Amino acid sequence: MEMLIKNAVVVSPADNLNEKADILIKDGVIAKIGSGITSDGEIIDADGLCAVPGFVDMHVHLRDPGQTHKEDIITGCKAAAAGGVTSLLAMPNTNPTTDSPEVVRYILDKAKGADSRVYVAASVTKGLKSEAPTDIEAVKNAGAIALTDDGRPVENTKYLSDAMKKAPRLGMTVVAHCEDLFLADGGKINEGEVSEKLGVKGIPAGAEDCGTAREIALAAALNEPIHICHVSTKTSVALIRDAKKRGVKVTAETAPHYVSLTDRELLRGDADYRMNPPLRTQADVDEIINGLCDGTLDAIATDHAPHTPEEKADFVKAPNGSIGMETSFAVCNTYLVKTGKMTLSQLVEKMSVNPARILKINAGTLSVGANADVVLVNPDEEWTVDVNKLHGKSKNTPFKGRTLTGKVKKTILGGKVVFED
Template sequence: MTLFLQNARLIDPERLTETPGNLLIEAGRIVALGDIAVPEGAEVIDCAGKCLAPGIVDLGVKIGEPGERHKESFRTAGRAAAAGGVTTVIARPDTLPAIDTPESLEFATRRAAEAPVRIRHMAALTKGRDGREMTEIGFLMDAGAVAFTDAEAVTTDAKVLSRAFTYARALGAMVVGHPQEPGLSHGAAVTSGKFASLRGLPGVSPMAERIGLERDLALVEMTGVRYHADQITSAASLPALARAKAAGLDVTAGVSIHHLTLNEFDVGEYRTFFKMTPPLRSEEDRLAAVQAVADGLIDVICSMHTPADEESKRLPFEQAASGAVGLETLLPAALRLYHAGALSLPQLFRAMALNPAKRLGLAQGRLAEGAPADLVLFDPDAPFVLDRFTLHSKSKNTPFDGTRMEGKVLATFVAGVQVYPHNEK
């Protein structure tokens, strides 16, 4: 099928440009774009001057299969992703049981086929994510694993971790770490400080993140492994990251959209939908993270989509589950940074689409000839009030419930096929 998208505002994260133009799709790929004429026989879609960008590549999404399908299934996560302009989901292995064998990975891959978007999987770095014995990294790569991580289960044994890093380096695998010092962060619910003390909540210093990052970076320097820090959320961690990059280490870093748009005071009167891992930081840390994204020091913006059922959130703050859903709210939340003048649209899509795709060796994330036609058409200025019960995710634990937001997805395309239609409501 030949599809012609005309009168679009083309957002190019590679060239960091916004230009008016058209885009032509054939056989699931972009074949031409810019000031081009409509070919004979093509299906035409008028974009009406709205933004057309590469589909988002969301690195670090939790899906509840296997084991927690009541929180999120591949089908509901896929629908939520399509509605949010996410065309490629990179799923975490923190399932029950963990995705730590080729058999469990193949099961998840088969189940993911029912989703309307692309879903790729990370596998566990250690068996059971318990930090004692590395997984069969080579076999898991053969089965389709795009990276290896124990997610929030931080390995405390540096010798085990160094061996896993060395093995991953030999196979060319990428490791995704969660920079935290587990002893300091154990049992913490918020970031330490005056607010935590006034609320009587157990806190953790942002230094726990820096200590964990410094440990991981030392092991990266020792082994030469490709490494990605899933979330860098504090200003104290940024100099270590900058030094590692300046030294030529193969290191990148991400940050969740919640840590870029919310701060510790949003917890307010013990609002459990704002309980995250790591916890929300100070406004100074938030601004430092935003600037790091603008400067390219932090490479990736992700949703860190973590579904949690009502029962696990309707608990005292200290006992409530951490995390929030974010597949559908990633783009409108990110557009807060655009409307505030902190980041341009090409910068946003560099961090949400181009950089995660490049880091994982995927062809997606580009608005260029020959690239897969995974696209999102959106109106960055359309206002709406978010109602969490309208979300496609099974779990509704979003911190943005009742929030006035700007930016609506009008259409999502995967390989040139429209998987999310324009919604008039």
């Protein structure tokens, strides 16, 4: 089966491509890239569009098993496809926790035929409780590629250390939710001027910074890799920058909301702006952007966290989290590329190339022989986020009603169109 994408500007930093070209797809893989290619198969005229390797979102909560009223594997992958995400890493804070071969296999089986490739992160500890370690070999053999207690830090440093030592030998990646729970102390939003004004208990930036420092110290002591999740503070950026200069094997991600929004959004009293880590100050946002631009922060991931409108109704009692896969490219294109801080090619590195490298998966490239996971985007198209037109079950986006620049027009997964605008 053949498909030919004609006249696209092909932007693939892993292949040093940034030029107008045609892409021939045969049997789900890229067969040829060049000019003047012909085919008897389906022809897609992509004039005026950019073709980029499918985005790799290394931080997604699919809520399946156990909380499928918020999202499930199939609907989550529909949202992914609408955002150009062709590969995603599913977090383990499900019910039951993804801490057994049975749950890993359930997720992978259900994801067969979904609109995105689903990779599984199993938990470091049973039930995310830091009381007993997960059988890492068993979850690896079932198909898990990463380890994390995300949603919580691994409180028992010995279990984290053991996982960090085992993971590289098994070809797995340890991804760390960095938070000192004693400092966080049940806070709801960033501690500072806004939390004081609202009279809502705050989470100090130090809660994240202390967690980040512990993970870096462990990676340095063990000489093993660690990946830091959802960086939101200027001090965490500084810690990671320093660690990289010292040769510590640390990589890190941030999220679209941390480059575009501050805690002043919380003055609306709308829980869709509440996530963990929380939105911080403008100084933090500026340094997160600097960290992306200078290579301190390797990747952009969404931390897609669906919740129902009922759950999000009470500002203080609502669970943390916002959805993000359908808006991630547009937000980053608007706030990073259109502002001149980054090129489209550099954004593709952060959203596709680097996450694939960190997770050691076959993605992030449009080279001949690679999976034909291709996204056609119009980087100049303006659109307004309408929650009623989103593809997942939950609508808790902090970008609702915002006009963004950059639209995913078509998502191709393994040579098959899975989303069309």
